[in-house]
Amino acid sequence: MQAPALADLAPEGHDLAIDPYPLYAALRAESPVHRVSVPGSGEAWLVLARDAARVALTDPRLRNDIRYSSSWQTDGGHAIGRNMLQSDPPQHTRLRRLVAGRFTHGRIAELRPRIEAVADDLLAALPPQGTADLVSQYALPLPVAVICDLLGVPTADRALFHTWSNELVMPTSEEAAASAGTALTGYLTELIDRKSKDPDGTLLSDLALLGDPALLGDPAAEAAPPEPGGLTAEELLGMAFLILVAGHETTVDLISGTLHALLAHPDQLALLRADPGLTGGAVEESLRYNSPVHASAFRFAAEPLDLAGTRIAAGDTVQVSLAAASRDPLHFPEPDRFDIRRRAQGHLGFGHGLHHCLGAPLARAEAEIAVRRLLAQRPGLAFAADPAALTWRTSALLRGLRELPLSLGPFG
Secondary structure (H helix, E strand, C coil): CCCCEHHHHCCCCCCCCCCCHHHHHHHHHHCCEEEEEECCCEEEEEECCHHHHHHHHHCCCEECCHHHCCCCCCCCCCCCCCCHHHCCCCHHHHHHHHHHHHHCHHHHHHHHHHHHHHHHHHHHHCCCCCEEECHHHHHCHHHHHHHHHHHCCCHHHHHHHHHHHHHHHCCCCHHHHHHHHHHHHHHHHHHHHHHHHCCCCCHHHHHHCCCCHHHCCCHHHHCCCCCCCCCCHHHHHHHHHHHHHHCCHHHHHHHHHHHHHHHHCHHHHHHHHHCHHHHHHHHHHHHHHCCCECCCCCEEECCCEEECCEEECCCCEEEECHHHHCCCCCCCCCCCCCCCCCCCCCCCCCCCHHHCCCCHHHHHHHHHHHHHHHHHHCCCCEECCCHHHCCEEECCCEEEECCCEEECCCCC
16 A cells, blocks of 8 residues: 555544644654655655654665665666765765865855845845835845855856755656756756866866766766766766755755744744844754755665664665654654744754755855844844745755745835
């Protein structure tokens, strides 16, 4: 018998996109691990409790490489290229080491003036009064500009790049996603080629020098071992794809989700306005309370194992609900309460273990700067629509607001 989808387990009429947390709590109370059907991806074991989640995210028998899946038939399953998210040690270790130095706390501190300048420019472009969509006019263009600056994506291409990226992470149809994948692959291939011929010191330029762009699209070269310290053609493409997409999609949802949570909890917004030093805490609590990365990438059992009392067969798929784990009452008292003074450390908003989000320092800095500067300039900020009527975009991995219409109020 096929396992039920989460939507089938929800009470009739309950919209999981708006609020999945009551169902997570009910399932977690029954068992830390449940067999479910993931639309478009088949059946998987869904991990809902924090302790079990941390175990699953660090167990070396659960691999990220799709070739350990019992349903794997060809070397497909890679969105674009082969990247860190879809690999295991030692390949993952080698790939991560090549870019980790660009995302240290020190390097992100150097980026703060640029992030602040982008935020100020976007705020200056907002109307002096009336309403604005804080997703499309602020939460989205800020991280897009920063990550594209970092990698070296030309300004004129950024809107088109995001259109492709958004379709891949939140597909409207299989056909549209396939078309976006083809278009983005072609674009990145050409851009990498240009960067290799005319290096400009950006991250993508440096990566291009580690690989051979002439081999992109050559099937015979995709599996070729890299030169020491280098990248295969497929890895080069995969690295560019992962950093560009992961480098902004989740931060868009983190910024807009934090603003939504603050406005939905006026007492917490008042605390933050009285003490802007709590902004970092507000972002951290938002990561716990409304995880933008809602679930981990799929893991595949390389051998049979026991996970929190559930037997996982070799080849089975496992997915960790980071959102559910971060509201586990055994670790977070009153987990459904948004509290910016909470000690939210230990949440799984950025994952855990070897695949803990490499860009976490950048995402935290962007969200903290975005929230702090917006609230400082717009003291009268308020919802411009019924918050219960707002729509959320969801996928197997991500969750975030499509729009956030706000009344701007007067300047501060």
